[in-house]
Every structure is written in structure tokens, then in C-alpha cells.
Amino acid sequence: MNKKSKEKLPVLANTWLNEKHFVLTLQLPSGYPEIVPGQFVELLVEGSPDTFLRRPISVHDVDAEKLTLDMMVKIVGAGTAKLAKLKAGDTVDVVYPLGHGFSLARAGEKVLLAGGGCGVAPMLYLSRMLKRLGADCYVAIGGKTSADILRPEVYTNLAQVAILTEDGSLGDKGMITAHRWFGEELTQFSKVYCCGPEPMMKAIGKLASEKGVHCEVSLENMMACGIGSCLCCTVSTHEGNVRACMEGPVFEVNELKDWNHNPVCHG
Numbered sequence: 001m002n003k004k005s006k007e008k009l010p011v012l013a014n015t016w017l018n019e020k021h022f023v024l025t026l027q028l029p030s031g032y033p034e035i036v037p038g039q040f041v042e043l044l045v046e047g048s049p050d051t052f053l054r055r056p057i058s059v060h061d062v063d064a065e066k067l068t069l070d071m072m073v074k075i076v077g078a079g080t081a082k083l084a085k086l087k088a089g090d091t092v093d094v095v096y097p098l099g100h101g102f103s104l105a106r107a108g109e110k111v112l113l114a115g116g117g118c119g120v121a122p123m124l125y126l127s128r129m130l131k132r133l134g135a136d137c138y139v140a141i142g143g144k145t146s147a148d149i150l151r152p153e154v155y156t157n158l159a160q161v162a163i164l165t166e167d168g169s170l171g172d173k174g175m176i177t178a179h180r181w182f183g184e185e186l187t188q189f190s191k192v193y194c195c196g197p198e199p200m201m202k203a204i205g206k207l208a209s210e211k212g213v214h215c216e217v218s219l220e221n222m223m224a225c226g227i228g229s230c231l232c233c234t235v236s237t238h239e240g241n242v243r244a245c246m247e248g249p250v251f252e253v254n255e256l257k258d259w260n261h262n263p264v265c266h267g
């Protein structure tokens, strides 16, 4: 397991994507611990008595030259609303990197990355690393409506991109699984990586399992400590119960109990 750090990192920018989503850019110290795609950080929400526990947020991107760490955040409650107010010059107390990230791929492998809504967050750093390794990346981004399709332009030089919205307001109309990459073309991929709403991940996991394609999903279970102590993030696997914050959040879908038979997808 890679080294963890707890430190106050300066905020370089807080960039709004739309009224519910923002990207927080932090300055990393030189010699920062190695960060693997799919890992997450725990952010302390300061000055907010309602949000005593740290909030887990995925690593969206890392720039090793500029020493920056980006997180893409959706405002859902008091903690994320408070984080949304951070601005350049503030600091934020971060524990990072946490959890077990995605497995990577070799040069020439054709891989499919699927992100639903803000679940697309870890896919940027993942596609950057995969591209560096020489893999051939395809990124599918799904959402209910155009407001759920976040930063599709950042993949321009990294991957082929497909966008699907349930209401047809951006890209093709339909759920993410309606795209041909999840249909007759699925077996062309050696791996599928997935993060988003649980029904979406279950639907993609089921399709991949049926076709014998390796599929990894990133779970967003409720977490408290983020470091394996409180057991509030337990996940049921065929090997017994494990902690999403330590053994996950990324799991191979066939490791998970009851994950191969939910055909409903809410992209």
C-alpha cells in the first residue's frame, strides 16, 4: 500500500462547472505520496459543526509537473456546500491517498471507461494513466440530462468519447448501456471500468460478466473514518465482508455478492 499523508493543502482554484458541480484544485507538495487512479481523499470541512466527519472525494486528476490535485464535487448536503465556498488562498485539511484504486492496462489493450453523472470524476486521471501506458481508451459518459455531463472535453486527446443522456439533451438519447460499446462491441474490450449510480454499475457489471469481460466498479458507500477503523463502509463479497475504504472502493464486479442481476440502469 502506498504512503498516506495528512496535511493542509493550499487551494489554487475552485472552478464552477454548473450550479451543482465544481472542480477544486489543490497544490500538492513536492514529494507527495504516489496516487493511483480510483483512490480517494478525505477532506475536513472546517467551521461546520454539522459535518464533523471528513468527506470522501475521488481523485479527479493529478498533474505531476504542476503539482496539482483536482477533485470534481457535486453539492448534495452541508459538507459539499461548505467545500464549494473554498477559494484560492484558502487551505483544506486532506488525508490522501486512500483506498485501493483501479488496475491498469498494458500497451495496446482496448479499455472502456464508464462514468455516470459525477461518477465520471475518477475517469480523467484513469484515462490519463492508461493513455500513458499505451492503452486504447474509450470513455462513455451518461446522465439524466445535459447538466449531468461533466467536462467531456477533457478527454479530447486521451480517448474516444460517447455521451448519452436520458432526455436526449446532449449526445445520444438513452441510458449509457444503450451505446453499442456495451452491446455487440463489448467483447472487443479487455477491461471495463465503471463509476456512477449503483444501478448503472450493476447493469454494466451484469453485461460485462455475461460476456466474460473483466469489469471494475468504484463503490461510493457511506464512509466515516476512511482508514479502516470504523467498519461503517462494509461490502459483502464472496470472500466475506470487507471495508470499501481499504479493500475498495474499486472492486472486480464478480467479487461482489448480489451484483450480477439488476438490469435497471439510471445512467
Ligand SMILES: Cc1cc2nc3c(=O)[nH]c(=O)nc-3n(C[C@H](O)[C@H](O)[C@H](O)COP(=O)(O)OP(=O)(O)OC[C@H]3O[C@@H](n4cnc5c(N)ncnc54)[C@H](O)[C@@H]3O)c2cc1C
Binding pocket: 040, 051, 055, 056, 057, 058, 059, 071, 072, 073, 074, 075, 076, 077, 078, 079, 080, 081, 118, 121, 122, 219, 220, 221, 222, 223, 249
Ligand atoms: C470513495 C468515495 C468517493 C467519492 N467521490 C466523490 C466525488 O468524486 N465527487 C463527489 O461529489 N462525491 C463523491 N463521493 C460522495 C461524497 O462523499 C458525498 O456526496 C459527500 O460525503 C456528502 O457530504 P455532504 O455533507 O454534502 O452531504 P450529507 O449531508 O452527508 O448527505 C447529503 C445526502 O447525500 C447522501 N450521501 C452522503 N454521502 C454519500 C455517499 N458516499 N454516496 C452517496 N450518497 C451520499 C446522503 O445520504 C444524503 O442524502 C464519494 C464517496 C465515496 C465513498
Ligand code: FES
Binding pocket: 222, 223, 224, 225, 226, 227, 228, 229, 230, 231, 232, 233, 234, 243, 244, 245, 246
Ligand atoms: S470508513 Fe471507516 S472502516 Fe471504512
